Amino acid sequence: MTDTATHLTGEKARIGAPSISGFTEEGENLSPLNAAEVSSPIGGDAVKAHSHGGGAGIPDSSRAGRKTSYNVEDFPVLTGREEDFRFTPLKRMGGLHKNELTGVAPALTVEGANVSTLETVAMTDARVGSAGIPEDRISANAWKHAAEAKIVTIPANSTGEQVTLTYTGTSLEAAASHMVVIAEANSESVVVIDHVGSAVLAQNIEFDIRQGAKLTVISLQAWAEEAIHASSHLAKVGKDAHLKHIAVTYGGNLVRMTPSAHFDGEGGEVELFGLYFADAGQHLEHRLFVDHATENCKSNVLYKGALQGKDAHTVWVGDVLIRKEAKGTNSYEANRNLVLTEGARADSVPNLEIETGLIDGAGHASTTGRFDDEHLFYLMSRGIDEKTARRLVVRGFLNEIVQQIRVPEIEERLAETIERELAATDS
Amino acid sequence: MSTLEIKDLHVSIETEQGNKEILKGVSLVIKTGETHAIMGPNGSGKSTLASTIAGHPRYTVTSGSITLDGADVLEMSVDERARAGMFLAMQYPVEVPGVSMTNFLRTAKTAIDGVAPKLRTWTKDVKTAMEALKIDAEFASRNVNEGFSGGEKKRVEILQLELFKPKFAILDETDSGLDVDALKVVSEGVNRAQEQNEMGTLLITHYTRILRYIKPDFVHVFVDGKIAEQGGAELADRLEEEGYDRFLNVPA
Ligand SMILES: Nc1ncnc2c1ncn2[C@@H]1O[C@H](COP(=O)(O)OP(=O)(O)OP(=O)(O)O)[C@@H](O)[C@H]1O
Ligand SMILES: [Mg+2]
Secondary structure (H helix, E strand, C coil): CCCCCEECCHHHHECCCCCCCCCCCCCCCECHHHHHHHHHHHHHHHHHHCCCCCCCCCCCCCHHHCCCCCCHHHCCCCCCCCCCCCCCCHHHCCCCCCCCCCCCCCEEEEECCCCCEEEEECCCCCCCCCCCCCCCHHHHHHHHHCCCEEEEEECCCCEEEEEEEEEEEEEEEEEEEEEEEEECCCCEEEEEEEEEEEEEEEEEEEEEECCCCEEEEEEEECCCCCCEEEEEEEEEECCCCEEEEEEEECCCCEEEEEEEEEECCCCCEEEEEEEEEECCCCEEEEEEEEEECCCCCEEEEEEEEEECCCCCEEEEEEEEEECCCCCCCEEEEEEEEEECCCCCEEEEEEEEEECCCCCCEEEEEEEEEECCHHHHHHHHCCCCCHHHHHHHHHHHHHHHHHHHHCCHHHHHHHHHHHHHHHHHHHC | CCEEEEEEEEEEEEECCEEEEEEEEEEEEEECCCEEEEECCCCCCHHHHHHHHHCCCCEEEEEEEEEECCEEHHHCCHHHHHHCCEEEECCCCCCCCCCEHHHHHHHHHHHHHCCCCCHHHHHHHHHHHHHHCCCCHHHHHCECCCCCCHHHHHHHHHHHHHHHCCCEEEEECCCCCCCHHHHHHHHHHHHHHHHHHCCEEEEECCCCHHHHHCCCCEEEEEECCEEEEEECHHHHHHHHHHCCHHHHCCCC
């Protein structure tokens, strides 16, 4: 890749910060020894040193110290200077972070449920809050205003369930919604969560993945142009459970997704994949958090994004925290961006905190490449026409994520979407 | 037999200081089966000539012509030129993110031939060509030129030359950056392509070393955007001994 457009913000990145500002090629695999070397300044001094003091005594530079609460009043009013909101244009949030969310939430429809059940319950139901606690103010605000909760349950020991839940938005009044997906013990299933239409939505989705369960979540943010979406995915991963989470974001004016996974027993495994395609004017932000708080768990993160058009902006922040007690952790995170035209900007901040030396491995990588006239010339000088050349590059780049999906209808839909997005650049 | 004909070619580029003429009337006729070497000092316009033939958008032809068997090459887009049988092995091959070599080679071959190559023979052809050029098999799964060393990039250019089978190949300093063994391996690749496809070759180089492996029929001395002198293989040896002084010191 030639040019780079990664904006790495060294101040916060700790291990994530490359020595060459603005560019990292490959993440280093820290050996347990090296990890031990670097662990003290990370967990200890760095936390204090970087505390912004913006929110009454909350050291916001370490994920370990980040506030969590069901109560929106526990979070200070947002200014946009907070660590986790510094890239988010609050003015474009449609009031999700400060207003009453009393609009009509997108309607939910279900398809393909064979053994799983969908219930509508009150927010006071015991299962609500069983898998997660809001980690930012918008999530807490959504919690406060959700009128009800949807509960999807995949029964224990069932296999082969593939259920599609579609949120269809029809109103631009700020609204809140809540869902809990429970993958009971030893179940194996695929849950597709699709978001279409128009909405201004703050959303919480909890995933309770119980012992030995295998859950694949594919969340598509395929909104119409004007949609605004703040989506918090909170996963609790039980003993020997496996979560494969794939975020696919290309619709909407502003989408801010915060998938976070917490291990709740040994032997858990989390794979977080993401694919985003930002056009002119879109702000697509993904901030994920993997919280290693138990022994012998594994996490693997890979997000890939393509950007084109004036003021297309993507943000990727990968917080991985390996706590003192998380011995035997194996973790890797990477973010790769491909900037297709001038005027687009990709921010990428891998943020790995390691508090124990006794891990199997931990690494990170972040690259941002630019597709420019020289690439095009090279491919065309080999007989490939311009359209095919562009497609080749973008498809090749995104394919690594697309092939993780393994649901033919969705793969097809994505292929068509990518074609459509590219057709827009051709003109 | 095919003919590539360059007639009184004038080329300029846009710079911050305005237009700058780089090629100042180049004329050259290459027939299939022939090898022409171009030698000349740095900055004399050799790469400009190569890129202009390939159709790089940075270069503007202000007058003159390039024809391939009478067809106007300057009217063709970059990809059309390649499909018409021209190939440029670049001085600085470009790294293309996101595209694997395998995918790239197959897509290009399909574009050039107009039909997709038969999978089984194609895979075999690629493998054989890679082995002959001593390119490790793992390169097939890497992205085009990404992270390749200078010499590896040059080998991969010649790999493409062998697979795409052009009528005319322009090799822009393919020998620069190659170690002694690689120079031999790469030269053999060029010679194979020439024998098998009756290829016409325009070989840009600073060194006579490669001319020991690839025998030129003609040597052209390129100075200040023009061909200053032409001769046979012996001219190259003379240049190596004398340098370019006698061309540069000639009063205008
Ligand atoms: N963008 C540019 N702005 C100004 N001058 C340029 C630009 N691009 C090329 N040139 C000039 O055009 C001239 C010809 O360059 P070219 O690359 O064709 O030379 P060359 O003969 O291939 O040299 P070398 O042997 O070093 O490869 C050089 O003087 C170069 O500086
Ligand atoms: Mg040159």
